[in-house]
Amino acid sequence: MKHDNSKCMHCEGCAAVCPTGAITVYETFVKIDEILCTKCGNCVKICPVGAIT
Numbered sequence: 061m062k063h064d065n066s067k068c069m070h071c072e073g074c075a076a077v078c079p080t081g082a083i084t085v086y087e088t089f090v091k092i093d094e095i096l097c098t099k100c101g102n103c104v105k106i107c108p109v110g111a112i113t
C-alpha cells in the first residue's frame with residue numbers, strides 16, 4: 061500500500077479499520093507494515109482524502 065503524506069490529515073481512521081494492525085499513525089507520518097498487510101482494502105475505502113492507494 062502507498063501512503064501520500066501530503067494528503068493525510070492523520071485522523072487515524074485507517075488504523076482503526078485495519079484488521080491486522082498493520083497501520084500506525086504518528087504525528088507527522090503513517091507507517092504501513094507490508095508484511096502484516098493482507099491487502100484487504102479497508103484503509104483505502106475509509107480514508108476521507110484518498111491518501112492510501
Ligand code: SF4
Nearest residue numbers: 068069071072074107
Ligand atoms: S484515514 Fe487517510 S487521512 Fe486518516 S490517517 Fe489514514 S491515511 Fe491519513
Ligand code: SF4
Nearest residue numbers: 078097098100101103
Ligand atoms: S489493506 Fe487492509 S490489511 Fe493492509 S493496511 Fe490497509 S486495512 Fe490494513
